[in-house]
């Protein structure tokens with residue numbers, strides 16, 4: 001139990017109206033009148049109600065669950081004979097909290113208690129008109145027949161009616177039976193869990209409501225014996241509540257109690273009534289969306305004794321009266337509430353969750369027929385107010401039990417203070433137990449019938465119980481649940497990784513290692529027969545291998561990417577160089593004096609023959625120009641790829657070469673190229689030699705000259721065809737492959753003229769080139785040939 005919280009003891013005063021009266025005795029004088037069933041009830045499955053009264057039934061169990069076996073079982077105990085049998089199940093079965101219904105909704109739990117015939121009724125030889133078929137059923141015999149409802153041949157105008165409830169308590173049922181089999185234990189447990197729970201007694205005046213809830217009249221007068229067997233459900237529930245709290249050491253509980261009555265539609269605080277009994281206001285709370293009593297006194301209760309003191313105080317202060325049907329009649333509705341605040345620390349950093357459970361005990365004033373009770377004056381006024389508020393309660397129950405009316409939404413809670421304060425219990429988020437009390441006497445059959453009808457309607461009402469807790473705390477709780485779920489998932493994954501092998505490093509990255517040895521050979525048909533450890537080893541082996549292969553594959557992919565990038569660079573460089581080569585050749589082929597760049601093979605040949613100076617390595621006896629022509633002056637027109645040497649160059653620039661490079665058959669390096677200085681020197685010498693050759697050929701008038709261009713003209717001349725015979729020499733078209741480009745003839749007249757012109761021109765050009773150091777030989781040559789035109 002929690003530490004002391006400054007509880008405030010209720011004022012202990014004795015009610016003027018509380019009168020001590022002799023207890024009628026357990027079981028009453030009519031306990032022997034309970035029946036074991038009748039012949040006309042054949043076919044209705046009774047559960048062997050043996051002997052005298054007891055609880056029977058719970059046809060459908062509490063809170064929408066199957067009936068506890070204990071409540072179906074026949075209890076041979078009775079008020080007059082308790083030795084004849086035993087309970088088939090423990091009472092705890094009946095009190096075990098039920099799992100929530102799938103829809104989250106539950107019907108109001110309804111039980112019926114039938115009191116014994118009173119001394120007065122017995123004296124009057126009143127008939128016992130209630131039968132107990134068992135299985136939670138109750139048969140009311142000889143009830144009034146509705147107008148026009150008498151069937152032909154029915155004989156006397158009476159009709160038996162069968163009702164079914166969660167439990168039916170026969171007159172011999174004890175107060176302890178009520179605690180054990182009514183389902184109130186379950187409600188108490190739910191209140192501890194944070195639900196709002198209500199137990200209320202309903203019935204005509206003198207039917208035993210107060211007896212059921214608190215005990216016989218006079219129990220609270222004078223010194224109260226807490227162990228008295230006469231104590232009703234409230235006192236017993238308090239004891240059970242403290243038992244429950246003591247078992248929940250994980251929670252810190254704080255109990256507070258209040259006790260009020262509604263007397264003539266006024267709310268009076270029974271724990272602090274004051275001399276004027278000033279009524280308290282009933283207000284609507286926007287926050288809790290419910291009605292509440294303003295300034296109601298609540299008392300901290302740390303011990304069971306504190307709660308019992310509250311009960312005693314309220315019972316002493318409540319309004320009691322006397323009328324023709326009950327000497328100790330409650331003239332008001334009373335509501336005793338125990339607030340159960342449960343608090344629990346859910347984390348080290350001071351996060352608490354709390355729940356606000358509630359337990360209401362409602363003792364309604366009994367409906368009464370004023371004709372029967374002979375009420376007058378004050379008692380009559382009380383009776384009118386009681387009946388009026390009960391009528392509103394009846395409307396509310398009827399509306400709530402009818403789904404169509406409930407859907408329309410108007411339930412007349414506001415028409416009475418009682419229904420305002422019971423609204424949440426009837427149709428809100430609470431869990432409710434209704435105990436309908438009836439008299440078994442035939443003289444009260446109409447009232448009993450009304451009560452049973454009300455009870456049957458109330459049984460149809462559905463509530464949606466929810467735990468009352470702070471929304472922020474609810475959020476924390478749900479987040480904690482989520483974290484717990486994630487943690488368990490995480491643990492599961494970690495354990496799965498551990499099972500799959502110890503090769504995973506602490507940083508989460510897998511250390512790839514190829515499994516040693518060859519994989520074990522497995523007969524697939526025998527796979528199912530393998531032991532668990534063998535299978536685990538096999539799986540581990542393949543996982544390792546798989547991981548190693550993945551890693552290897554990944555390495556190979558990255559290597560391939562690097563190689564492709566390099567190849568791309570090489571190809572681009574190669575294309576650039578080839579284009580440069582083509583440009584050079586293009587320029588050279590237009591020049592009559594500058595030989596085209598030697599082919600790749602030609603350059604190599606030159607180098608192999610004589611290094612940088614090919615003439616130095618010329619074979620003896622061969623004229624220098626012939627050698628030049630055979631080695632380096634292989635004229636290549638870039639547009640004519642049929643020449644072998646040209647083919648060796650241009651073909652290299654083609655797609656085949658690219659493909660070969662990509663395939664790696666050729667080196668990725670660009671083709672061999674001579675150093676610039678050597679290349680310049682070679683060009684310089686070639687140009688110089690060409691100039692000399694041309695000049696010499698024109699100086700020689702013997703027509704025995706070699707010329708490296710004008711092949712077409714030479715060919716025409718050699719064939720005896722006419723030459724153009726005039727103008728400056730033309731740029732020779734490229735000679736066809738295989739033609740002799742160096743042999744042709746000129747007419748003397750024409751040659752003389754041309755020679756003189758060329759002589760002048762080339763001598764100028766030659767001088768200019770020498771002056772410029774042959775820095776731009778090609779441009780210079782191009783300029784020289786463009787001017788004669």
Ligand SMILES: Nc1ncnc2c1ncn2[C@@H]1O[C@H](COP(=O)(O)OP(=O)(O)OP(=O)(O)O)[C@@H](O)[C@H]1O
Nearest residue numbers: 115205206207208209210211216326329330365366
């Ligand atoms: N189950 C019972 N066993 C023995 N006596 C009972 C039982 N039920 C009720 N009585 C007695 O019947 C009388 C009337 O009971 P009680 O005062 O509890 O009725 P009530 O329904 O509370 O009436 P009211 O509505 O007028 O307050 C009391 O003397 C009570 O002790």
